[in-house]
Amino acid sequence: MYTGSVRARMGVLITAAVIVLTACSSSPGSSSAGNSGGTGAALPSAASSGNLEIFSYWTAGGEAQALAAVEKVFSQQYPNIKITNAVVAGGAGSNANAVLAQRMQANDPPDTFQIHGGAELLDNWVKTNYMQPLTDLYQQQGWMDKFPKQLIDLVSYNGAPYAVPLDVHRNGVLWYNKSIFTQNNLQPPTTWDDFMKICQAVSKPPTTYCYELNTDASRFAGWVFSRGGDLLSADGKSVAFNSQAGLDSLNFMNELFRNNYATVIGKAFQDQTDFSLGKIAFTFGSTAGLPYYMQSIQQAGKVKNWGIAPEPHTTPQPVEDVYGPSVTIFKTTTAKERAAFVFLKWLMDSGPNATWVEATDYFPARQSMRAQLTDFIQKNPLYGQALDWLQYGRTEPNIAAWNPIRNYIADALTAVANGTSTPQQALDKAASQANATLQGAHY
Numbered sequence: 001m002y003t004g005s006v007r008a009r010m011g012v013l014i015t016a017a018v019i020v021l022t023a024c025s026s027s028p029g030s031s032s033a034g035n036s037g038g039t040g041a042a043l044p045s046a047a048s049s050g051n052l053e054i055f056s057y058w059t060a061g062g063e064a065q066a067l068a069a070v071e072k073v074f075s076q077q078y079p080n081i082k083i084t085n086a087v088v089a090g091g092a093g094s095n096a097n098a099v100l101a102q103r104m105q106a107n108d109p110p111d112t113f114q115i116h117g118g119a120e121l122l123d124n125w126v127k128t129n130y131m132q133p134l135t136d137l138y139q140q141q142g143w144m145d146k147f148p149k150q151l152i153d154l155v156s157y158n159g160a161p162y163a164v165p166l167d168v169h170r171n172g173v174l175w176y177n178k179s180i181f182t183q184n185n186l187q188p189p190t191t192w193d194d195f196m197k198i199c200q201a202v203s204k205p206p207t208t209y210c211y212e213l214n215t216d217a218s219r220f221a222g223w224v225f226s227r228g229g230d231l232l233s234a235d236g237k238s239v240a241f242n243s244q245a246g247l248d249s250l251n252f253m254n255e256l257f258r259n260n261y262a263t264v265i266g267k268a269f270q271d272q273t274d275f276s277l278g279k280i281a282f283t284f285g286s287t288a289g290l291p292y293y294m295q296s297i298q299q300a301g302k303v304k305n306w307g308i309a310p311e312p313h314t315t316p317q318p319v320e321d322v323y324g325p326s327v328t329i330f331k332t333t334t335a336k337e338r339a340a341f342v343f344l345k346w347l348m349d350s351g352p353n354a355t356w357v358e359a360t361d362y363f364p365a366r367q368s369m370r371a372q373l374t375d376f377i378q379k380n381p382l383y384g385q386a387l388d389w390l391q392y393g394r395t396e397p398n399i400a401a402w403n404p405i406r407n408y409i410a411d412a413l414t415a416v417a418n419g420t421s422t423p424q425q426a427l428d429k430a431a432s433q434a435n436a437t438l439q440g441a442h443y
Helices: 061-077 091-105 119-126 135-141 149-154 178-183 192-202 217-226 244-258 270-276 287-300 334-347 350-360 367-379 381-392 402-418 423-441
Strands: 050-056 081-087 112-116 163-165 169-171 173-177 209-213 262-264 280-285 306-309 320-323 325-329
Touching: 050 061, 050 091, 061 081, 061 334, 061 350, 112 119, 112 334, 119 325, 135 334, 149 163, 169 217, 169 287, 169 381, 173 178, 173 287, 178 306, 192 209, 192 244, 192 280, 209 244, 209 270, 217 244, 217 320, 217 402, 244 262, 244 402, 244 423, 262 402, 270 280, 270 287, 287 306, 287 381, 306 381, 320 381, 325 334, 334 350, 350 367, 367 381, 402 423
Parallel strands: 050 081, 209 262, 209 280
Antiparallel strands: 112 325, 163 325, 169 320, 173 280, 173 306
């Protein structure tokens, strides 16, 4: 049985927590490490002392459990470092981010914190010269070829990495009701044509639909990736999702709705609930939802046999939309940067990293961690199955303009689902709005 619990938001951003490390040293802003590609200082020994304040919104579920487990192990190995768990609840992370902004305005930056790669890291903190590059750490640990390239790209600027991916999630898991498939002598679809044929066979509205859509831009991104398309041009100055892959994706969606094979979720996680009640044959979601699907299915008692599969695709291999948080270090003082450096290195060791991912049910960002998780995977085979698909990961654009563009794409999905726009009209409008946003951002 799949164990653990954590509720993750669907989409590009999943966790925006801040880990603050306060060591005994002088005031912030006097760092001697500079911007040389490393901390510029020797690592402290296990006898180091100081205060470790963990500032986050990890207040519930697997994340709170993981934080407590990590704190316990770190305290055992570094008993002279006192941990203070300072959490900021509410707002799905927005409250914590507001506190971070206030601290930065007061010239009181945290030393190390968790953040999403891409624009949230690079535009806000790296390009503004607040962050320490972690090139030394990567080289020392041999990480450059351990993490997927697309994840390293998300946290790098001018060739230097500024954060370390802590864990990763993937959108586009296909959840399917095996009972419905067995009754109709069907197999999970590997292509979108297969998907449509199955929908034709199993849809019996209004009691049973083939698919329930969450009008989220990450769903569209997965569809485009799986058809061999891109979201932006190579130079990032214009959109590419208005290609044939994008149009095919919306035409596919339009066919589902016009044939009454699909419906739109009425509220958050409605697709999960309806799948658990046996009302839909398919749904797509994040791997972070695995324990919640299990829990919901067990509580409903309606679906006796179910499984997961990669997203259908026309590409030679499946393509997965991946995302997740990273950990990094602010420029503060030499002493505090040393402490932050050793904490970050420790956190990414196989033991602590396994503690984190097992408690959260998230996936390690490094495939090399799989051996450390052998017992956990044996107890949670679906976790191991989904972990294997991370090798096919791609990421959404890592620019600030992508956030409003996601809203334009969501509006396009809604318009097609409601029948208020043709696929071409919806795609053209989203592309026009997105290109205007990109031009205004001056990328």
